[in-house]
Amino acid sequence: MFLDCIRKELLSNILSLRYGLTFFLFLVLTLAPTVVRTEMHKHQDADYARAQSLCAEAIDSTENWWEINNLGVTVGKRPNPLAIFAGGLETDMTRSNHLGSEEEPTVSPREMNIPALRYGIRLDMVAVINIACSLLALLLLFDAVCGEREEGTLKMMLAGPLPRDIVILSKLAAGAITLLTPLALVWIVNVLYVTVIAGVTLPPQSLERLAWLSALSGCYVAFFSALGIAVSSWVQRSATALVTCLFIWAVLVLAMPNLLPMVINRAAPIPTESKIIQEKNAIEGDLQRESPKWREEAGATGSLTTLQQIDSVVNARFREEYSRRAKQLDRFYQECVNRQLRLNQQLARLSPSATFVYASTHTAGTGMQDFLHLLSDLEQHRTRIDEFLKTKREEADKVQREFQQRSERGEQGLEPPTQERPSASLIPVFAYQPLTVALTLNSCWIDVVILAGGCVLLFLAAYVGFMRYAC
Amino acid sequence: MLKELIRKEILNNLLNLRFSLAYFLCTFLLIGSAVIMLSDFLTEKRNYDANTAFYGHQLDGITSASGYSYATKTALRPPFATKIFAMGGERDPDTRARIRFGNWASFEGDFKRNPLVNLFPAVDLLFVVGVILSLLIFVLTYDALSGEREEGTLKVLLSCPVPRDVVYFGKWVGGMVTPVIPLVTAWLAVMLILVVTPSAGAGAGEWGRMLAILGVAILYVATMFSLSLMVSVLAKKSSTSILVLLLLWSVGILVVPSVAAPIGYLLAKARTSSLVEASAVQAVYPRVKAQAGEMGDSASAYWQRISQSGGSFDQGEFDKVIGPAQRRFERMVTDEFIAVSKTKTRDDERADKLGRWISRVSPYGCLQNAAVALAGTGMRNEVDLRLSIEDFSRKTVAFTHQVQQEGSPFDIAQAPRFRYIRADLSMALSDCMIDIAALLLMGAVFFLAGYLRFLRMEAI
Numbered sequence: 039m040f041l042d043c044i045r046k047e048l049l050s051n052i053l054s055l056r057y058g059l060t061f062f063l064f065l066v067l068t069l070a071p072t073v074v075r076t077e078m079h080k081h082q083d084a085d086y087a088r089a090q091s092l093c094a095e096a097i098d099s100t101e102n103w104w105e106i107n108n109l110g111v112t113v114g115k116r117p118n119p120l121a122i123f124a125g126g127l128e129t130d131m132t133r134s135n136h137l138g139s140e141e142e143p144t145v146s147p148r149e150m151n152i153p154a155l156r157y158g159i160r161l162d163m164v165a166v167i168n169i170a171c172s173l174l175a176l177l178l179l180f181d182a183v184c185g186e187r188e189e190g191t192l193k194m195m196l197a198g199p200l201p202r203d204i205v206i207l208s209k210l211a212a213g214a215i216t217l218l219t220p221l222a223l224v225w226i227v228n229v230l231y232v233t234v235i236a237g238v239t240l241p242p243q244s245l246e247r248l249a250w251l252s253a254l255s256g257c258y259v260a261f262f263s264a265l266g267i268a269v270s271s272w273v274q275r276s277a278t279a280l281v282t283c284l285f286i287w288a289v290l291v292l293a294m295p296n297l298l299p300m301v302i303n304r305a306a307p308i309p310t311e312s313k314i315i316q317e318k319n320a321i322e323g324d325l326q327r328e329s330p331k332w333r334e335e336a337g338a339t340g341s342l343t344t345l346q347q348i349d350s351v352v353n354a355r356f357r358e359e360y361s362r363r364a365k366q367l368d369r370f371y372q373e374c375v376n377r378q379l380r381l382n383q384q385l386a387r388l389s390p391s392a393t394f395v396y397a398s399t400h401t402a403g404t405g406m407q408d409f410l411h412l413l414s415d416l417e418q419h420r421t422r423i424d425e426f427l428k429t430k431r432e433e434a435d436k437v438q439r440e441f442q443q444r445s446e447r448g449e450q451g452l453e454p455p456t457q458e459r460p461s462a463s464l465i466p467v468f469a470y471q472p473l474t475v476a477l478t479l480n481s482c483w484i485d486v487v488i489l490a491g492g493c494v495l496l497f498l499a500a501y502v503g504f505m506r507y508a509c
Numbered sequence: 510m511l512k513e514l515i516r517k518e519i520l521n522n523l524l525n526l527r528f529s530l531a532y533f534l535c536t537f538l539l540i541g542s543a544v545i546m547l548s549d550f551l552t553e554k555r556n557y558d559a560n561t562a563f564y565g566h567q568l569d570g571i572t573s574a575s576g577y578s579y580a581t582k583t584a585l586r587p588p589f590a591t592k593i594f595a596m597g598g599e600r601d602p603d604t605r606a607r608i609r610f611g612n613w614a615s616f617e618g619d620f621k622r623n624p625l626v627n628l629f630p631a632v633d634l635l636f637v638v639g640v641i642l643s644l645l646i647f648v649l650t651y652d653a654l655s656g657e658r659e660e661g662t663l664k665v666l667l668s669c670p671v672p673r674d675v676v677y678f679g680k681w682v683g684g685m686v687t688p689v690i691p692l693v694t695a696w697l698a699v700m701l702i703l704v705v706t707p708s709a710g711a712g713a714g715e716w717g718r719m720l721a722i723l724g725v726a727i728l729y730v731a732t733m734f735s736l737s738l739m740v741s742v743l744a745k746k747s748s749t750s751i752l753v754l755l756l757l758w759s760v761g762i763l764v765v766p767s768v769a770a771p772i773g774y775l776l777a778k779a780r781t782s783s784l785v786e787a788s789a790v791q792a793v794y795p796r797v798k799a800q801a802g803e804m805g806d807s808a809s810a811y812w813q814r815i816s817q818s819g820g821s822f823d824q825g826e827f828d829k830v831i832g833p834a835q836r837r838f839e840r841m842v843t844d845e846f847i848a849v850s851k852t853k854t855r856d857d858e859r860a861d862k863l864g865r866w867i868s869r870v871s872p873y874g875c876l877q878n879a880a881v882a883l884a885g886t887g888m889r890n891e892v893d894l895r896l897s898i899e900d901f902s903r904k905t906v907a908f909t910h911q912v913q914q915e916g917s918p919f920d921i922a923q924a925p926r927f928r929y930i931r932a933d934l935s936m937a938l939s940d941c942m943i944d945i946a947a948l949l950l951m952g953a954v955f956f957l958a959g960y961l962r963f964l965r966m967e968a969i
Binding site for chain 2: 055059062063066067070071074075077078081082085086088089090092093095096099105108109112114126127129130133134144145146147148149150151152153154155156157158159160161165166169170177277278280281284285288292293295296297299300302303308310314315316319368371372375378379382391392395396399406409413
C-alpha cells in the first residue's frame with residue numbers, strides 16, 4: 039500500500055505540467071551558467087599560462103639577483119575547474135601575488151575586474167540550487183496537502199482504509215524523488231558538458247568531489263521539499279501556504295546568510311588598515327633608532343672599510359629585522375581575520391542555505407578553509423622565496439667582495455667574476471596543493487548532518503501536522 | 510466607471526490576505542535590507558575617514574622633494590550612500606591604491622578582510638525590487654484575468670455595460686498601485702533613516718539619485734505587472750499562466766542578467782589582470798632597466814667621488830647629481846604604466862558595454878544597469894576612479910620635478926592630495942537613458958499586447 043501511494047504521488051507529480059517545467063527550469067538554469075563559466079574558465083586558464091610564461095621570461099632577462107629586488111616574483115594559483123560548478127571564493131584565490139621584492143608583498147586586482155561581474159547573483163550550479171531549486175521545491179510542494187483539501191480529494195482519500203501516516207510518508211518520499219531525480223540528471227548533464235563537450239580536464243579526485251557536491255545538493259533540496267510539505271500540513275489554504283513558504287524562504291535563503299557577516303563583524307572585528315600601518319610605522323621608527331648602533335658595530339668589525347659597504351650591511355640588517363617583525367604583525371592580523379571567518383562559518387549553520395553554500399564551496403575547493411589554506415601556502419612560499427633570494431644575493435656579494443679584495447691586494451691577471459644569471463627555473467615554484475578530499479569531508483560532515491537532521495525534523499513536523507489535519 | 514473599477518481592484522488586493530502578507534514581506538525586506546546596508550556603509554565611511562586622515566598625516570614628516578618622490582602616496586576609494594540602493598561593483602571592491610616610485614599605480618587586493626560576503630547575493634534594494642518583488646507580482650497576479658475567466662466572474666463583468674478597455678485599464682491601474690505602495694513606503698522610510706543619520710553624508714546629489722532610482726524601480730514594477738497581465742490574458746488557464754511566468758522569471762531575472770556580463774567579457778576578448786601586468790612588465794622593463802641603470806651610474810659616480818675625497822654624504826648634492834636621470838626615469842615609468850592602464854580600462858569598458866547590451870533583453874537587466882548607473886556604482890565610477898589615480902600619479906611626479914628643477918624649498922602642504930569627484934546626476938542619467946527607454950518600450954509592448962488581446966478575448 040505504501041509503495042502504491044508513492045507510485046500514485048510520483049505519477050501525479052511527474053505527469054503534471056508543473057513537473058515538466060521544473061525539470062526544464064533546472065536544466066536551463068544550470069546549463070546556461072555552466073556553459074558560460076566553462077568558457078570563462080578556459081579563457082582565464084589560458085591567460086594564466088601566458089602570464090606565468092611572461093613572468094618567467096622577465097626573470098630570465100635580468101642580469102643579477104639584485105634586479106629581482108625591483109622586479110619581484112609573481113605567483114598565483116591556477117584556476118580551479120571545479121569553480122565552474124561552485125565559484126565560491128575563486129575570484130579572490132586566483133589573484134596574483136608579488137613577492138620577493140624590496141616592497142611589501144602586494145596582491146593584484148581580481149583577474150576579471152569589471153564591476154558588472156560583481157552585480158547581483160553570480161550564477162553557478164551551487165547558486166542555482168541554493169536560490170532557485172529551493173524555491174522550486176517549495177513551489178512544487180506547498181499545496182501537497184492543503185491543495186488536495188481544497189480540491190476535496192483529501193477527504194475522499196482519508197475516507198478509505200488508508201492510514202494517515204502512509205499518506206504523508208508517501209507524499210514526502212514522492213516529493214523528494216520528484217525533485218532529486220531531475221537534480222541528479224542535471225548534475226550528470228552539466229559534468230558531461232564540461233568534461234566531454236568542452237574538454238576541460240578535471241584535477242585528481244574531482245569525480246569524488248562532484249559526487250559529494252551532488253549529494254549535498256540532494257540533501258538541501260530534500261530539506262526544502264520537507265519544508266514545503268510541512269507547511270502544507272499545518273495550514274488550511276494553499277494561498278496561505280504559498281505566502282508562508284515564500285516568507286520562510288526569504289528569511290532562510292536571503293536574509294540570514296547576509297545578516298550573519300554583519301553580526302560577526304561586530305562580535306569579532308578586524309582592525310582597520312590604518313591601525314596595521316601605524317604599528318608597522320612604529321616598528322620602522324624603532325629600527326631607525328637602533329640603526330646608529332648597528333652602524334657602529336659594523337664599523338668596529340674592521341672588515342668593512344667603505345661607507346658604502348657599511349650602509350649595505352646596515353640596510354640589509356634593517357630590511358631583515360623589519361621583515362621579521364612586520365611578518366609577526368601580519369600573522370597577528372591574519373589570525374583576527376581567520377577568527378572572524380571561523381565564527382562566520384559556525385554561526386552560518388543556523389541557516390540551511392549558508393550551511394549548503396559553505397559545505398559545497400569547500401567540497402569544490404573554493405571555500406573558506408581552502409582560502410585560508412592558500413594564504414598559509416603563500417606565506418610559506420614567501421618565506422622560501424625571501425630565503426632563496428637572500429642566499430643568492432649573499433653568494434653574489436661574496437664573489438664580488440673576494441674579487442675586490444684580490445684586486446686591492448694587487449693580484450695580476452684577474453678576470454671579473456662571472457655572476458650566475460637569474461633564471462625562473464632556479465626559483466622555487468609555487469605549487470598550490472589543495473586540501474585532500476578526506477580532509478574536506480572531515481570539515482563538511484557536520485553540514486551534511488545539519489541538513490539531514492533538518493529534513494528529519496521537518497518530516498516529523500509534517501507528520502504531526504498531518505496526523506491532526508482537519509480535512 | 511474607471512475610478513470604481515480601480516477602487517474595486519485596490520480594495521480586492523488590500524483586503525486579500527495573501528496580497529497583504531506578500532507585500533508586508535516585501536516592505537520588511539526593503540526596510541531591513543536598507544538598515545543593514547546603511548549600517549555597513551557607516552562602518553565603511555568611518556574606516557575611510559580614519560584611513561584618509563592617517564595617510565594624509567603619514568606624509569607630513571617629509572622635508573625634501575626626493576623624499577616625497579620615494580614615499581608611498583595612498584589613494585582610497587570613497588564609499589557613497591547610494592550603494593544602499595544598488596551595490597553594483599562596490600560590493601567588496603579593492604579600496605587602496607599605492608603610488609610609489611617606479612611602480613604601477615592601481616587599486617590593489619587585500620587579504621586582511623572577510624571575503625565571505627561574496628558567497629551570497631547582496632540583498633540591496635535593487636535585488637529586493639528586481640528579484641523578489643517581481644516574483645511576488647507574478648505569483649500574485651498570474652490569475653488576474655485567467656482566474657476570473659475560470660471562476661466565471663469575468664463573463665458577469667463583461668455582460669455589464671462596461672467597455673473592455675475600461676476593465677483592462679482598471680485592472681492595470683488598480684493592480685499596479687498595490688505593489689507600488691510598499692515600494693514607495695519603504696523608500697520613504699529609508700530616506701527618513703538617512704535624514705536622521707547625518708553621518709551618512711547624503712547631499713542634494715544623493716537625494717536626486719535616490720529619487721531617480723525610485724522612478725526607475727516604479728517603471729520596472731509597471732513593466733513586470735504589464736507582462737504578468739499580458740500572460741494572464743493570453744493563457745487559457747491560470748496554471749499555464751503561472752508556469753509561463755515562472756519560466757520567464759527564471760530566464761529573464763536569473764539567467765540573462767547573470768550571464769550577460771561574462772558573455773560580454775568573452776566577446777570583448779578582454780585580458781585578465783595578471784596577463785596585462787605581465788605583458789606590461791615584459792614590454793616596459795627593458796626600458797625601465799636602461800633608465801634605472803643611468804640613475805645607478807650617476808649615484809655610483811657620486812659615492813665614488815665622496816669615497817675618494819673622504820667627504821660625507823649630502824642629500825642636496827646627491828639629489829642634484831641623480832636628479833635629471835631620476836626625473837626621466839619617473840616620467841617614463843609613469844607614462845608607460847598609465848598607457849597600459851588606459852588600454853586595460855578600454856578593454857574593460859568594451860566588455861562592460863557589450864554585457865550591458867546583452868542584458869537589455871531582460872527587464873531586470875535594464876533595471877540593474879539603470880540603478881547601478883544612477884547609484885554611481887557601475888563602470889563609469891570605476892573608470893573615473895582609475896583616471897583619478899592616473900591623474901594623481903602624474904601630478905605627484907610633476908610636483909616633485911617642479912620643486913627639484915626650480916630648487917624651491919619643499920613644502921608638503923603644497924603637495925597634491927588625492928581627490929575623487931564623482932560624476933554628477935546628469936551624467937548618470939545620460940548613462941541610463943537607453944535602459945529607461947528599453948523598460949518603457951517593453952512596458953508599452955506588454956501593455957498593448959495584453960490590451961489588444963483582451964479586447965478580442967472570449968470571456969467563456
